[in-house]
Amino acid sequence: MSKRISSVEQYEALLDSYDTWLFDCDGVLWRGDHLIDGVVEVLDILRRRNKKVVFVTNNATKSRKSYKTKFDQLGVEAHVDEIYGSAYAAAVYLSSVIQLPKTKKVFVIGMGGLEEELRDEGITFIGGTNPADNTLEPFTLADFTLDPDVTAVVCGLDTQINYTKLSKAFQYLTRNPDCHFIATNEDSTYPSAHGLLPGAGSISAPLRYALGRNPVCTGKPASTMLDCVKAKVQFDPARTIIIGDRLNTDILFGQNGGLTTLLVLTGITTEEEITGPNPSPIVPDYVTQALGDFRVVETAT
């Protein structure tokens, strides 16, 4: 059973118990480009109390560097080495886990941020934002030549998705049985500033259905992202808490990593998914309405 927190004492107890604080982004810090109330103040409280702050987002549309620009534009203090995204996790998975040979390529369904992380990991790719693939022209196999060097397809949130990209990815994944199928993340929806939109999981869904095959997911809840954090940040899981808005990514990610989990209700998950009548089997340790709730520890003094 989750513990619903709301008192100064409860927030103070969490602040005393955890040295490292992992934050999901979409639905916790912001919705689209709309900053959620109280986020800046609470992150400032954590930094003044010498807490380690880490951002872990499944949003693969931006690289860590371009996320730093978003943080700056929204007035949220963040350092590039505190930011971990599913685009980065996918690139590290390809370079370090699969150890993709430098002579091989990746076909990308995704946006500039994913391409930037692949490039920074020395991975050659085709597709993605290439204008020739971002077309509404009819796709015909008569005009398609398979690139024999493509040995992986990576699929992330792509707001320019189209039949051409899906068809080319399908060719690579069916004509080469050894072609890796990787999803940066499988979030079904994305909490934009004005409401829900299809998420990355809904972009890869047509391929999963057509192929009858699921991708390897490198974003939350998979451990790849936490492995990327561990490679750069020293932390004790027993004194680490993750704050997220989605049960089957953020909270499950925390549970898989042995972290304490705190769910906020400013993004995807609703109160009913916690309290019932049909509550989710994924049960966070703590629930609070919003990250900004922690401000009471300073307004109360």
Ligand SMILES: O=C(O)[C@H](O)[C@H](O)COP(=O)(O)O
């Ligand atoms: O791909 C998606 O659907 C979105 O990027 C999703 O919102 C994940 O972002 P996060 O909540 O992990 O920051």
Ligand SMILES: [Mg+2]
């Ligand atoms: Mg989120």
